[in-house]
Amino acid sequence: MNKAEELSLTRRMLYSMNMRKLMINIIRHLVPRYWIRHQQAKFILRSLVAIILIAFAIPSHALTGTIPSGGSKYPLYPGLDISNVCYLLGVGQFATSDIGGVKWDWGLMSAQGDPLSVPGPDWNNAGAICINYPADYETSALYPRPVFRPTPPLCPPGPIFSYDPATPDVCKWTCPGDQVLVGYQCGGSKDEGPPCCEGSSPFPIHGGTGNKYWSDTDYESAANHGLIFRRYYNSRAAGTARVLGAGWSHNYDRIVTAGMKINGVSSVTVSRPGGSTYIFTANGTSYVAQDGDVTDRLIPQTDGTGKVITWEYSVAADGSVETYDAAGKLLSIRNRVDLTQTLTYSDTTTAPAIAPAPGLLLKVTDAYGRMIDFTYDSSGRINKMTDPSGGEYRYAYDADNNLVSVTLPDTKVKGYSYNEAAYTGGNTLPHTLTGVTDENGSRLASYTYDAQGRAYIGQHAGGVDQYQLNFSPDGSSTTTIDPLGTARTYSYTSILGVTRATGQSQPAGAGSAAATRSTTYDSNGNVKSRTDWNGNLTTYDYDLVRNLQTRRTEASGTPQARMITTAWHPTRDVPEKIAEPKRVIMFSYDSLGNMLGKTLQATSDATGVQGFSASVVGTPRTWTYTYNTAGQVLTATGARTDIDDTTTYTYDSHGNLATVTNALQHVTTLSNYDANGRVGRIVDQNGLITDLAYSPRGWLTSKTVGGETTTYDHDGVGQLTKVTLPDDGYISYTYDPAHRLTHVADNLGNSITYTLDAMGNRLKEEVKDAGGTLARQTTRIYDALNRLQQITGGQQ
Template sequence: MGNPIRPNDGSKYLVETDYHGSGRSPLVFQRFYDSGSYYFHPVGQATLSQPSMGNFWRHTYQRRIIPIANSTHLLAYAQRDNGQIKAFNLAGEELLHYDGAQEQLEATATGWRYTTRQQSVENYDDSGKLLSVTDLAGFTHTLTYSDANTPASIAPHDGLLIQISHPFGRTLSLTYDEQGRLATLTDPANQVYQYDFSEELNNLEEITYPDNNRRSYQYEKLYTFPHALTGLVDENNATFARYDYDDEGRAILSEHAGGAGRVQMSYQANATTVVTDALMTERSYTFQTVNGMIKNASISQPCSSCGSSNTAATTYDALGFVDTKTDFNGNVTDYDYNSRGLQTQRIEAKNTPEQRTIQTDWHPTFRLPLEIRHYDAANILVKRTTMTYTASGQLESRTEEDPNTLESRTWTYSYYPSGVLQGLLQSVDGPRTDVTDVTTYEYYTSDDPGGNYRTGDLWKTTNALGQITEVLAYDAHGRALQIKDPNGVITQLSYHPRGWLLSRTEAFGTVDATTTTFTYDNVGQLDIITQPNGAWVDY
């Protein structure tokens, strides 16, 4: 709700993206605020280390495994980047399914292997420290931590994350202040992001971006809830958002400047939260506890046509997966799952003339669909989609079939099988059988000494007609700087330090060159587009 607030427990949360690279498996650095975060061991054995982002903040790579010794039913806990705690039984199965399908945890000879629902594999050492993250295609981000040889100017003690390395050589580097709090983040272009904290309360107060603009965070309930985020001031030095809390620390207000998007919360004694939106419409949310998780049971809202209110409801199975959903018009959707928590059947508009059933068969190893079937209200198959995958789980083919006419269309995909390009898409063969419709992709196989590209950056794309588009140069973040089209015309692009497109020059290097420019405010909102002839549009 709002910007946003969880209506079940009143916690205020926020996601801020400081850096997002480009290209395959890009580097990303996000921060997560959650007013409901507490940095204690979930079974009370010990307190967790002081978070390097300040109280109630975490970042993308703050994930850890917390082993549980001598337990008869628990293997370990996993603390995620957003602060969420997940529990795993002795078989490595997730007990509380916050995000749907079960995630998996496995003890290895050297530590832990965690498999996410997106099929990324995270490797941890035996103490639970994150070492690497590998995506489904096999691209690995490697984490490096401070040790006894690390200069104090980078990290004051051992065990602090100081670098994240992309498989093609790009890196994010981190330094810390004397208290072990994040001081700077340096991106692949050596641009610096600076973080500042309040000394006494250890609250993250400000981030300064590479363009020297600042974004600041306010905590105004100093005597009651000193770490509760109450406001956000953007890079234009304008109040972007404001939040408030009740006497129990639950968020009760979220609004943008001028009251835009205003949402108010009122927490009732009967597991009900009343939410009032900017138009003063009240909706009541009720909750229930299922398998240890607080789940939404119903939403009631005013109904002007029926003179009272109408209700949407959700039921759950014993494991906490959604069983049925009933919308405000009374339409029911019924869900079924397999033992891995993957949805195997969904019946929409159940028991109506509009009923539709979707069934899914899943890969035995990966959380990837093998076949998806659509049935109409008469339970007649009307569409079938089948997929095959490589041994590593990359999509190899997709076939769409009309069961009535038996007509089908198939797309096939191939990948570089070995070497420095292993796992990158090599070709896509489209569904046409009367003509060749293959698109192929070539990549740079070594770093350019002049820094114009790195290993793995896309070089050439050849379409079905044999026409070639080349990317001649990239910036340090993996964004294209020069592109040559099949006619040999070069387009040059330039970017703001924050990644926003500043200019586009077509026919670059010729007398016919034309340039379009873009200007932004400090937040990144587009202000002016200036055309090559001087005409402009002001926003």
């Protein structure tokens, strides 16, 4: 069958299935419900539906179609065909046009207000059953529905399905490598997100996996618990299509995917900002992290029947709690002092011009009522975000579903390039990010990939800052060549699904021999020991339940060993006591985790080995703090006891700092905040007024003090290009396309010129006077290990 025939068949399928849906609804509304509860009516109704199906020439033996390479679509994602929607049990909307690539048997099934019963739990968990509900489905309604299932042994693409002839009704899915199911697509793993380990290039590219990671912050409020919109790209997730196109996600794009079985155990995956995904497995009525390196908690909230109503995800690191609905959509983010950001989604009443389908994020509202808003294109991708001040950010995509540009509030454009032959070796990698163009219109960065889709070269404009990664055939090591041409080899191991560096070797440098350093880990992936280039050993101990470091021993095994011991709060990831050589530090907290006090006590323990039992010396010094209900400091009292050492703070109704009163009762006021939380006026304790103005991107553009104004100019990426003083004197700054400062000059003609090497080191500085005469020159020499070896300079 050629492409045209496939398209024609798909269109006929959608038309016929829509007509079937229409006719079923007509029958349902024409026939009284009490009558169709009888078996005879069921038979008649099935017959009518069968006649309708025959009339519209739907083959009863199979339905076929095509499927994108990224796998089946999930609600909220691009490609949802809202004209003909199927529902996967326990999953949500699922486009029939996206579940092709497999033959589907269909039959009829009736319900009487109760959940449908289908063969075997794996049907539900694997999502291998599609039920075509009419759009106005009511749970109490009774009418037949077509039910589709894959015809063995063909299983849908996307995740890797396995088929067992002994259980023909089951397609069990797995994902390649360490990927897991996110929104019923193979996607994130714990290795995605910012590279965790040594040996990764600073672009960054993960040295162990070749994952190209990139993040851009489009908007960030300066307000308390302020809103933020940050985008993340992972090349290893490039086949995953979300609301920012292939490979991209954002900080509110978090999903709880339930109803799966992993190795026979009911499991839930949780996608995190940046791309990482964690697995939680059922343990009675609760869920626990599958891996010991994850200390976050996932708690289902259920009704009286045990049905999950919401999920609560507690983040151990900062004490925040995320709430998700039963389908896995993020509803709110509450910080440790109960300030909440609330997420609102589209529904069936939302105008298609705003969101083409239900379940798309429309806005995020912070605790003070500030909002960021989203609209979508017809494919369900974000095409505009509006910040609280009305600034607009517009997103555009190419025909391959790649995010290609972001137009910012000042009309500057940031661009992204993909699958450029010069950077893919001629391989077809449609969603691999190969280049970034900055807001000045210049190519900022380029990335090269091998045939396996691993990024192995990253460089900035002009070939500077280039790092090249050479992967070993078995993936156990990577040799990284830095911009100076020096090769270092890193070894790796995978612990609980995370690729971690275990060792590094480097060549000799000026005055030093070739050397190695190494790292070991415990069973939870915590660093157990580090041996540095000189052979010095540092060891670490942990509370393995919470993965919190309890002891660090420096120069371990030598007479010079130093020990640092930490005791932690019983329920929060904050220290209560830290014992170091010669002192102990103690902390106290309120019930919300605000630090109420800090006490420093000197001890006689020179090495720290006595820990909290060390003998005290002298008088302790204590700092104390009070807070408002939003967790903001109201008073801060210093350690001096002979004077009043308290500073007091007040805030306006939007949580912005309003006044600061020092211990002498001198008051500084702050006011005229904009919608993004940036202060507009400061009046100091002497009454001197400072007015501040900002660009649409949030950069300071002018500062007026006592009527005298200084202005600040920036280029498209925010680099400071000129400072003009009140007397019209100025200083200008010039940068190369790699965003490195190369020249500074003033209005009189005095200048400084920097000559840089490929690493960005300043090899030469030339200072010239107003007449262009060289006044001073400084040169520097670095060795192959990027260590400064020589400085030569002086007056000319």
